[in-house]
Amino acid sequence: xxxxxxxxxxxxxxxxxxxxxxxxxxxxxxxxxxxxxxxxxxxxxxxxxxxxxxxxxxxxxxxxxxxxxxxxxxxxxxxxxxxxxxxxxxxxxxxxxxxxxxxxxxxxxxxxxxxxxxxxxxxxxxxxxxxxxxxxxxxxxxxxxxxxxxxxxxxxxxxxxxxxxxxxxxxxxxxxxxxxxxxxxxxxxxxxxxxxxxxxxxxxxxxxxxxxxxxxxxxxxxxxxxxxxxxxxxxxxxxxxxxxxxxxxxxxxxxxxxxxxxxxxxxxxxxxxxxxxxxxxxxxxxxxxxxxxxxxxxxxxxxxxxxxxxxxxxxxxxxxxxxxxxxxxxxxxxxxxxxxxxxxxxxxxxxxxxxxxxxxxxxxxxxxxxxxxxxxxxxxxxxxxxxxxxxxxxxxxxxxxxxxxxxxxxxxxxxxxxxxxxxxxxxxxxxxxxxxxxxxxxxxxxxxxxxxxxxxxxxxxxxxxxxxxxxxxxxxxxxxxxxxxxxxxxxxxxxxxxxxxxxxxxxxxxxxxxxxxxxxxxxxxxxxxxxxxxxxxxxxxxxxxxxxxxxxxxxxxxxxxxxxxxxxxxxxxxxxxxxxxxxxxxxxxxxxxxxxxxxxxxxxxxxxxxxxxxxxxxxxxxxxxxxxxxxxxxxxxxxxxxxxxxxxxxxxxxxxxxxxxxxxxxxxxxxxxxxxxxxxxxxxx
Numbered sequence: 001x002x003x004x005x006x007x008x009x010x011x012x013x014x015x016x017x018x019x020x021x022x023x024x025x026x027x028x029x030x031x032x033x034x035x036x037x038x039x040x041x042x043x044x045x046x047x048x049x050x051x052x053x054x055x056x057x058x059x060x061x062x063x064x065x066x067x068x069x070x071x072x073x074x075x076x077x078x079x080x081x082x083x084x085x086x087x088x089x090x091x092x093x094x095x096x097x098x099x100x101x102x103x104x105x106x107x108x109x110x111x112x113x114x115x116x117x118x119x120x121x122x123x124x125x126x127x128x129x130x131x132x133x134x135x136x137x138x139x140x141x142x143x144x145x146x147x148x149x150x151x152x153x154x155x156x157x158x159x160x161x162x163x164x165x166x167x168x169x170x171x172x173x174x175x176x177x178x179x180x181x182x183x184x185x186x187x188x189x190x191x192x193x194x195x196x197x198x199x200x201x202x203x204x205x206x207x208x209x210x211x212x213x214x215x216x217x218x219x220x221x222x223x224x225x226x227x228x229x230x231x232x233x234x235x236x237x238x239x240x241x242x243x244x245x246x247x248x249x250x251x252x253x254x255x256x257x258x259x260x261x262x263x264x265x266x267x268x269x270x271x272x273x274x275x276x277x278x279x280x281x282x283x284x285x286x287x288x289x290x291x292x293x294x295x296x297x298x299x300x301x302x303x304x305x306x307x308x309x310x311x312x313x314x315x316x317x318x319x320x321x322x323x324x325x326x327x328x329x330x331x332x333x334x335x336x337x338x339x340x341x342x343x344x345x346x347x348x349x350x351x352x353x354x355x356x357x358x359x360x361x362x363x364x365x366x367x368x369x370x371x372x373x374x375x376x377x378x379x380x381x382x383x384x385x386x387x388x389x390x391x392x393x394x395x396x397x398x399x400x401x402x403x404x405x406x407x408x409x410x411x412x413x414x415x416x417x418x419x420x421x422x423x424x425x426x427x428x429x430x431x432x433x434x435x436x437x438x439x440x441x442x443x444x445x446x447x448x449x450x451x452x453x454x455x456x457x458x459x460x461x462x463x464x465x466x467x468x469x470x471x472x473x474x475x476x477x478x479x480x481x482x483x484x485x486x487x488x489x490x491x492x493x494x495x496x497x498x499x500x501x502x503x504x505x506x507x508x509x510x511x512x513x514x515x516x517x518x519x520x521x522x523x524x525x526x527x528x529x530x531x532x533x534x535x536x537x538x539x540x541x542x543x544x545x546x547x548x549x550x551x552x553x554x555x556x557x558x559x560x561x562x563x564x565x566x567x568x569x570x571x572x573x574x575x576x577x578x579x580x581x582x583x584x585x586x587x588x589x590x591x592x593x594x595x596x597x598x599x600x601x602x603x604x605x606x607x608x609x610x611x612x613x614x615x616x617x618x619x620x621x622x623x624x625x626x627x628x629x630x631x632x633x634x635x636x637x638x639x640x641x642x643x644x645x646x647x648x649x650x651x652x653x654x655x656x657x658x659x660x661x662x663x664x665x666x667x668x669x670x671x672x673x674x675x676x677x678x679x680x681x682x683x684x685x
Contacts, residue, residue: 013087015045016108018160019140021147025086036061037081039149040074044091044100046156048107053097060151064277064438108138109160116167125178132171139164155274162270165198172204181211192221196228197329199241200266206244218248233326234294238401239376240266269351271334272382275322276315278437281430285421286320292419293324293403300396301403304412307423308558308576309506310463313407314384316423321382321405328380328403336384337391345370345394367394375399383407387513389414409510410557422558425460425576428452434462435480438469450480457487458496459576464503467496474498492581507582514557521550522559525575526587527597527656531648532563532574539622540603541596566641568630594656601661604642604649608668611635639672 013030016022021038023030032038043060044052058070067073078098082088092099104110112135119131143160144152168191175184188205195201202225209218222237222245229235237245289303303320305313325332333351335344345366346359352373360369374397383406386392392406392415412418426434432451436444444451458464472483486495493504511519524541525533533541535551542550551573554560559579563572575583587593599622606621611631621628631638639646646669653662 013085013090013102014106015041015102016138016140017042017045018108018112018138018143018164020145023085030085032081032084034077034080035148036077037084039147039152040077040081041085042144042147042149042152044098045102045107046109046152046160048100048102048110051094051097051099057098060149063150109143111135112138112163112167116163116170119170125174129171129174129178132167132174136164136167136171150277151274154277158270162268165195166267169200169204172201172208176204176207176211181208184208185212189221192225196225197233197235197326198268199225199238199329200268203241203244206248210248215248215251219245222248235327235329235378238330238378266330266377267351267353268329269331269333271351272321272325272332273318273334275319278434279315279319280433280437281426282312282316282319282423285316285423286323289320289405289419289421290323293327297400299400299417300398301400302396302415302418303403303405304415304418304420305405305407305423306409306411306420306558308425308459308461308561308579309409309510310461310503310578311423311425311558312462313409313423315462317382317384317405317407321380324380324403328378330377330379333379333381334384335381335395337386341391341394342366348395349373363394370395371398374402376401378402380405385409386412388412409513413556426455426462426465427460428455431455431458431460431465434465435469435472438466439473444480447480450484453484454480454487457484457492457577459578461503461576461578463501463506464496464578467498467501467503470498471495493578493585496578503578504582507579510557510559511582511586514553514559517545517550518553518557520545520592522554522579522583523586523590524593524596525554525560526580526583526585526590526593527652528575528580528600529584529648530575530577530580531645532572533600533645534566534642535571535573536623536627537600537603539624540600543599543622568634568637568641570627570630570641597652597656598658601649601653601658601665604646605661605665605668607631607638608646608665611638612668612672636672636675639669643669643673 012026014024016024021032021042023032023041032041039061040057043057054071054074058066058074061074061077062070078091082091085091090100092101102110104114115131115135115138119128119135122128122131144157147153172184172188175181185205185208188201188208191198191201192205202221205221206218209215209221222241225241226237229237292303293301295301305317307313321332333348335348337344342363345363346356349359349366349370350356352370354369354373360366376399379397379402381395381397381402381404383392383395383404386406386408387410388408389412392404392412396404406412406415406418411420411422413420428448428451431454432444432448433441435451435454436442454468455465458468468483468487472480493502493507496503511522514522521542538549538551551560555562555573560573560575563574565571603621603623607623607627609615610621610628612635646665650662650666653659653665
């Protein structure tokens with residue numbers, strides 16, 4: 001990266017993040033008193049030498065509660081920050097955001113990382129110890145402690161603290177390798193007291209005490225940590241700490257020193273994405289799964305989260321994993337299952353401390369290496385967006401101390417032993433709460449009727465509701481009702497798009513993951529909209545497709561919902577509003593869908609003839625004998641059970657020019673429905 005020519009002037013400014021935010025210029029402190037400017041400077045510094053998008057800075061400053069003109073407010077704070085720093089060119093405006101250029105010795109976190117990098121390649125213990133001590137001396141307190149930014153505290157602070165922990169572990173390893181056991185006992189005692197779940201501190205303390213002739217004290221340190229974990233968290237100690245205890249008891253410490261001091265020590269990965277600050281609902285599945293993961297199990301605990309596109313599977317899984325973090329102190333791994341599975345396995349192995357040069361070739365070999373790395377460790381793994389069971393199997397640990405949460409658009413029926421959770425769309429109360437958190441709870445509560453209409457149009461999908469909330473914010477103070485009107489009057493998938501986020505994208509990804517038969521079946525449901533379809537219609541709609549039942553394929557892909565049996569015992573299915581809108585778009589470019597819909601209409605007319613008209617006209621219908629029998633035995637019951645589908649077909653046939661079918665079908669079924677309504681009214685009176 002090229003720096004500006006007046007670099008010599010800039011080196012007089014130094015920033016400190018590894019403790020309270022501090023700015024020094026020419027050796028004198030620079031006061032940044034405004035909280036928003038301090039948060040803005042910290043957000044730029046944690047991403048020093050990288051262009052930070054304006055949207056990211058807005059989130060760091062306001063966390064979803066930004067002012068109406070957030071970009072203008074951001075520019076004002078940037079201008080004032082530049083003035084306070086005394087160098088208007090230090091923070092550069094780029095095309096996509098803002099960038100702060102600092103040299104390594106101008107920012108303590110950069111200097112810390114540089115020293116740790118040099119320590120790892122020092123080649124001899126004395127030099128490594130000096131570099132690690134120098135790196136740790138830069139830490140003057142809790143990073144970002146005086147920065148009022150929920151986003152930074154949530155996303156960045158855990159990563160910084162993890163770097164500190166790893167540096168401390170390395171320091172104590174090297175000090176003990178140099179024989180400085182007594183010198184580190186005091187620091188280790190304090191750290192074990194502060195962080196009892198970081199078991200490696202206890203292991204290092206036990207080694208230091210043992211080598212200082214304090215075997216009893218070493219075992220007492222183990223007992224205290226074991227008691228704390230059991231009583232406060234309901235956990236057992238991990239394999240590495242148990243091994244140290246056994247070696248201390250048997251006075252066979254040499255066998256355990258090498259693993260504790262090895263270069264590829266367990267890194268305690270913390271990889272979970274940040275949770276959603278306005279997460280709502282899902283109380284029952286959260287309660288169920290947190291209870292599941294709290295139990296001891298003889299096998300690896302697996303939770304498989306599925307649901308239709310946009311229903312919030314990833315957000316739910318991250319929220320669940322964040323709640324489960326204390327139960328998995330050896331780390332949390334996050335894997336997006338995109339691309340080659342072998343490559344993803346290599347990434348995970350590297351996160352577990354395996355050098356790239358030691359990672360074996362081949363899927364099976366890497367899967368075995370991962371099981372070995374995770375053996376007996378209390379690690380939680382979040383596998384996001386699996387397309388099949390085969391994507392998941394190579395990542396499964398081999399010991400029950402670990403657990404797995406996996407999300408998928410499809411039901412992973414082949415994942416043996418998994419607890420399957422299918423997320424449902426939001427109800428109206430959830431929708432009101434979500435939009436209230438995004439905008440104003442009082443304002444949204446006053447417009448509940450409009451929110452209910454929006455939720456119905458969105459099919460209760462959180463992704464669609466979030467986009468709707470963002471669009472409403474952009475139009476504020478326009479009423480919620482006006483946006484609900486737009487969803488009804490215009491192409492809904494185009495309305496539910498903002499920036500690079502859209503429901504259509506999520507639906508397209510799911511559609512591309514279907515096999516060709518399921519894709520054809522989905523397109524052929526497009527003309528039917530959300531009116532639903534009985535299971536017998538498969539013979540008419542999909543007669544020329546493969547033998548597999550296409551309805552089952554679409555239900556498994558969470559694009560189609562089974563609505564249960566009607567009074568005659570026939571299973572019905574329905575597309576939710578947004579998948580229905582997407583299927584309709586696809587159907588418009590597929591001439592086969594109109595032909596399939598016409599066949600379905602002809603079969604409906606034939607069954608109506610069988611019920612109320614010319615029985616000979618219904619000869620040769622592509623339906624089973626059981627369907628014929630139900631219609632003949634209870635014609636009125638059939639009309640009542642399928643009145644929604646029949647009404648939708650009459651209107652659809654008028655729109656498509658199938659006038660004869662529309663008129664004849666209406667002549668047959670409408671009188672029967674009127675008669676039924678009149679009879680019901682007489683009984684009610």
